[in-house]
Amino acid sequence: MTLSRAVxxxxxxxxxGIVPHFVAAGxxxxxxxxxxxxxxxxxxxxxxxxxxxxxxxxxxxxxxxxQLLDTLARQPHQLAVNLMVVVxxxxxxxxxxxxxxxxxx
Numbered sequence: 001m002t003l004s005r006a007v008x009x010x011x012x013x014x015x016x017g018i019v020p021h022f023v024a025a026g027x028x029x030x031x032x033x034x035x036x037x038x039x040x041x042x043x044x045x046x047x048x049x050x051x052x053x054x055x056x057x058x059x060x061x062x063x064x065x066x067q068l069l070d071t072l073a074r075q076p077h078q079l080a081v082n083l084m085v086v087v088x089x090x091x092x093x094x095x096x097x098x099x100x101x102x103x104x105x
Contacts, residue, residue, distance in 0.1 A: 010062055011094075012090070013090050017070075017073070021074070022079075038084045045080070047082040048081045053092070055104070056096065057096050
């Protein structure tokens with residue numbers, strides 16, 4: 001997947017481009033809520049939560065996380081922790097606005 005497609009997918013909270021790679025590598029993958037993906041290898045490993053998009057117009061973190069996820073999807077065994085990714089304010093991201101109704105600060 002190209003980086004621009006990876007960024008667009010993450011901004012839309014669409015994890016369909018990465019999930020199959022982790023599943024094929026033996027990870028348990030779930031999407032417990034809209035904008036959330038959880039990737040678990042070994043439940044005893046350390047867990048990391050990464051969130052982006054709380055302020056919809058701050059796209060740099062989305063781009064960085066998209067690049068990281070795209071790289072990890074190509075080499076899923078490099079993921080050394082259990083990972084949960086949360087895309088926080090999907091509606092604001094779509095509209096390139098800081099927030100829609102309430103500023104989450």
